[in-house]
Amino acid sequence: MTVILTPYWSDGTQRLKVEPQPPPPLPRGVLPAAYDGTVHAARCLAQLRSKDKPIEKYIYLSQLKHTNEELFYRLCLAHMPEFTPIIYTPTVGDACLQYSHIFRRPEGLHISIKDRGKIGDILNSWPHKSEARISVVTDGSRILGLGDLGVNGMPISIGKLSLYIAGAGIRPTSTIPICLDLGTNNQKYLDDPLYLGLRQNRVSDEVMTEFMEEFMAEMSRAFPKLLVQFEDFSTEHAFHYLDTFRYRFPVFNDDVQGTGAVVLSGFLNAAKLASAASGQPLSSHRILFLGAGSAGVGVAMQLLSFFKLQGLPQEEARQRIYLVDSQGLIYSSRGPMADHKKYFSRGDYNGPPLTNLPDIIRYVKPTALLGLSTMKGAFNQEVIEAMASINARPIIFPLSNPVRLSECEFHEALKWTNGRVLFASGSPFPDAVWDGKVHYPGQGNNMYIFPGLGLGSILCRASTVTDAMVEASSLGLADSLDEGERDVDLLYPRLDRIREISAFIATRVIRKAQEEGVDRNSDLRTLTDTQLVAYVTSKMWNP
Numbered sequence: 001m002t003v004i005l006t007p008y009w010s011d012g013t014q015r016l017k018v019e020p021q022p023p024p025p026l027p028r029g030v031l032p033a034a035y036d037g038t039v040h041a042a043r044c045l046a047q048l049r050s051k052d053k054p055i056e057k058y059i060y061l062s063q064l065k066h067t068n069e070e071l072f073y074r075l076c077l078a079h080m081p082e083f084t085p086i087i088y089t090p091t092v093g094d095a096c097l098q099y100s101h102i103f104r105r106p107e108g109l110h111i112s113i114k115d116r117g118k119i120g121d122i123l124n125s126w127p128h129k130s131e132a133r134i135s136v137v138t139d140g141s142r143i144l145g146l147g148d149l150g151v152n153g154m155p156i157s158i159g160k161l162s163l164y165i166a167g168a169g170i171r172p173t174s175t176i177p178i179c180l181d182l183g184t185n186n187q188k189y190l191d192d193p194l195y196l197g198l199r200q201n202r203v204s205d206e207v208m209t210e211f212m213e214e215f216m217a218e219m220s221r222a223f224p225k226l227l228v229q230f231e232d233f234s235t236e237h238a239f240h241y242l243d244t245f246r247y248r249f250p251v252f253n254d255d256v257q258g259t260g261a262v263v264l265s266g267f268l269n270a271a272k273l274a275s276a277a278s279g280q281p282l283s284s285h286r287i288l289f290l291g292a293g294s295a296g297v298g299v300a301m302q303l304l305s306f307f308k309l310q311g312l313p314q315e316e317a318r319q320r321i322y323l324v325d326s327q328g329l330i331y332s333s334r335g336p337m338a339d340h341k342k343y344f345s346r347g348d349y350n351g352p353p354l355t356n357l358p359d360i361i362r363y364v365k366p367t368a369l370l371g372l373s374t375m376k377g378a379f380n381q382e383v384i385e386a387m388a389s390i391n392a393r394p395i396i397f398p399l400s401n402p403v404r405l406s407e408c409e410f411h412e413a414l415k416w417t418n419g420r421v422l423f424a425s426g427s428p429f430p431d432a433v434w435d436g437k438v439h440y441p442g443q444g445n446n447m448y449i450f451p452g453l454g455l456g457s458i459l460c461r462a463s464t465v466t467d468a469m470v471e472a473s474s475l476g477l478a479d480s481l482d483e484g485e486r487d488v489d490l491l492y493p494r495l496d497r498i499r500e501i502s503a504f505i506a507t508r509v510i511r512k513a514q515e516e517g518v519d520r521n522s523d524l525r526t527l528t529d530t531q532l533v534a535y536v537t538s539k540m541w542n543p
C-alpha cells in the first residue's frame with residue numbers, strides 16, 4: 001500500500017494518521033543499467049534464503065512487502081510452502097513475542113481503550129476506506145498458544161491477512177489488520193521499556209463489552225462492506241463476542257469456527273482411511289480431545305456434523321466425543337465448570353477424576369486423539385503407543401501452535417505407530433521417511449479455511465456468516481483433494497494449490513449463503529456452478 005504515516009498526538013496517546021500518497025516516481029539514474037525485474041525477484045529470494053534465523057527471514061519479508069508489495073506476493077504465491085511458515089505459524093509466533101523489539105514501521109490499526117468515544121474518528125482516517133472488505137481483529141489476549149501478548153499480537157492480524165491476499169486474492173487495499181489494546185496482564189511486557197502497548201492491566205469484562213459495542217458499531221458505519229474475523233481472543237471472550245455479534249454483523253471467529261471447519265475436513269478424510277483399515281463404520285469413531293478451550297470446543301462442536309452426516313442424531317453424536325482439560329476428563333459430577341465445557345461434559349462417568357492420558361485412552365478407546373492444549377509433548381510415546389495398540393490406523397492430530405507447543409512431532413508419531421498414523425498438526429512438520437517410504441504430514445490449520453470462507457462471504461455480501469456456510473467451507477475443502485493427493489493418503493491438499501482451493505471453497509460458501517438467504521448480492525444466484533467458479537476466480541487480485 002502506498003501510504004505515508006504521519007504521527008500525531010491525541011489525549012497523550014501516540015497515534016498514526018495514514019494518508020494515501022501516489023508512489024513517488026523513481027528519479028532517473030537510481031537503478032543500475034542491468035536492473036531487471038525478473039532477476040530482482042531471484043535476487044530477493046536469494047537474500048531471503050541467505051538468512052539463517054526464521055525471525056530474520058520474517059523481518060526481511062516484512063521489509064519487502066512494504067517496499068515492493070507486488071513482488072512480495074508474487075514470490076509468496078510462487079513459493080507458498082516456503083513462505084507460509086515464515087509469514088504465518090510458526091515464525092509469526094516469534095514475531096509476536098518480539099514485536100515491540102523488531103517494530104520498524106506501523107502496519108494496520110491500533111485502537112486502545114483510551115480511544116473510547118472516538119473510535120469512529122480513527123476508523124474514518126483509514127485510507128482506501130471504500131475498498132475495505134476484510135479485517136482481522138485481535139485483542140492479543142491468547143496469541144497462538146503463547147498467551148496474553150497485548151499489542152504484540154498485531155503480527156497475527158497482519159499474517160492472517162497476508163494469507164487472505166496470497167491465498168484468496170483479496171486486494172491488499174481491502175484488508176485492515178487491527179489490534180485492540182485493552183491492556184495486558186503480561187507482567188514481562190508491562191516491565192519492558194520497549195513494549196508498544198498501554199502499561200495497564202486488562203480492563204474488566206464490563207468495560208471491554210462497552211468498548212466492543214462501540215467498536216463494532218463504528219466498524220460497520222465506517223466500512224459497510226466489511227467482514228470481521230475475530231482472532232485469538234481468550235476463550236471466554238471468543239465465545240461471548242461471537243455470540244454477541246454474529247447475528248448483527250458479518251463476523252466469524254477463526255479459532256472457534258475456522259478451526260472447527262479445517263479439522264472436520266481433515267477428519268473426514270482421515271476417518272475414511274481409518275475405517276477402511278479397521279472395517280468399522282464411520283459412525284463408530286470415538287474422538288478424544290486434549291484441550292477444551294475455544295479451539296477444542298469449537299472443533300468438537302463442528303465434529304458433531306461428522307456423525308450427523310453418518311446419520312446419527314445429535315445426542316448420539318455428542319456421546320462420541322470426550323473432552324479433557326487441565327484437570328482431566330470432563331464429566332458432570334466433577335464439579336463446577338466453565339459454560340463452554342458443559343455441553344460435552346460426560347454424564348456416563350462418575351468415578352474419581354481421570355487425569356492420566358494413557359488411562360483415559362484405555363477408558364475411552366478413542367479412534368482419534370486431537371490436541372488443542374498448548375501442551376508440548378503431551379502425546380508422548382506411552383500415549384501414542386496406547387492409541388496404536390487399539391487402532392489399525394490411529395488418527396492423531398496435535399493441533400496446538402506454534403510448532404514448539406505441538407503435542408508431538410510427526411517423526412515421533414510415525415515411529416511409535418510403526419508408520420500407521422493418520423497425522424495432521426497445527427504448524428508444519430517436514431515430510432519423513434519410515435520403512436523406506438516417504439510419509440506426508442497434514443497441516444490442520446484454519447489457514448485452509450478462512451481465505452475461501454472470507455472470499456465467498458465478501459463476494460456474495462453475506463449479511464451474516466451462518467453455521468451452514470462454515471460447514472460448507474469444510475466439506476468443500478475435504479472434496480478438494482485431487483487424485484494424486486488421495487493416492488498418497490494426504491488429508492489436506494497441497495498448499496501450492498491454495499488459490500484453486502480457495503475459489504472452490506468460496507463457491508460452496510456462496511451457494512450455501514444463497515440457500516440460507518443471507519446473500520445481499522443476489523446477482524450471483526443466476527450463475528451456473530461453472531460460471532460462479534469463473535466469477536470468483538475473476539475477482540481475485542493477482543500481483
Ligand SMILES: NC(=O)C1=CN([C@@H]2O[C@H](COP(=O)(O)OP(=O)(O)OC[C@H]3O[C@@H](n4cnc5c(N)ncnc54)[C@H](O)[C@@H]3O)[C@@H](O)[C@H]2O)C=CC1
Binds near residue numbers: 145292295325327371
Ligand atoms: N490448528 C489450528 O488451526 C488452531 C490451533 N489452535 C491452537 O490450539 C491451542 C489452544 O487454543 P485455545 O483453545 O484457544 O486455548 P485455551 O487456552 O482456551 O485452551 C487450552 C485448553 O487446554 C487445556 N490444557 C492446558 N493444559 C493442559 C494439560 N496439562 N492437560 C490437559 N489439558 C490442558 C486447558 O484446560 C484448556 O482447556 C493453541 O495452541 C492454539 O494455537 C487454535 C486455533 C486454531
Ligand SMILES: CC(=O)C(=O)O
Binds near residue numbers: 145400401445
Ligand atoms: C492457527 C490459529 O488460529 C491459532 O493457533 O490460533
Ligand SMILES: [Mg+2]
Binds near residue numbers: 144231232254255
Ligand atoms: Mg488463532
